[in-house]
Amino acid sequence: MIQAVGADLVEIARVRKLLERHGERILKRLFTEEELAYALAHRDPAPSLAARLAAKEAFQKCWPRPLSWRDVWVGLEGKRPVLRFAPGLQTELQNEGLRAHLTLSHERGMALAVVVLEVRR
Numbered sequence: 001m002i003q004a005v006g007a008d009l010v011e012i013a014r015v016r017k018l019l020e021r022h023g024e025r026i027l028k029r030l031f032t033e034e035e036l037a038y039a040l041a042h043r044d045p046a047p048s049l050a051a052r053l054a055a056k057e058a059f060q061k062c063w064p065r066p067l068s069w070r071d072v073w074v075g076l077e078g079k080r081p082v083l084r085f086a087p088g089l090q091t092e093l094q095n096e097g098l099r100a101h102l103t104l105s106h107e108r109g110m111a112l113a114v115v116v117l118e119v120r121r
């Protein structure tokens with residue numbers, strides 16, 4: 001059963017401006033090593049970073065309490081993006097019988113993420 005749905009849209013240009021203004025400092029504040037390894041392997045990392053920011057925001061819209069930027073992140077299972085969680089948050093999700101589903105897209109200056117939080121009991 002679906003418990004919550006969150007969606008977020010991020011302008012890729014906004015991410016480029018963040019990178020220009022704050023450089024490596026902002027990368028370490030917002031993203032995990034796994035996210036950075038994926039995004040920085042691309043010629044233009046901004047679309048991938050924007051999609052990951054959108055995923056973090058989309059999950060936050062499903063979750064009842066504030067989270068830090070690095071409590072939730074995007075990993076890969078094969079080529080499929082999946083949400084990964086800090087240990088305490090992962091335990092909460094498991095205890096509540098919750099599973100998060102994620103889809104990402106980016107096109108023409110925008111990145112989109114949709115999260116569906118499902119109750120599995």
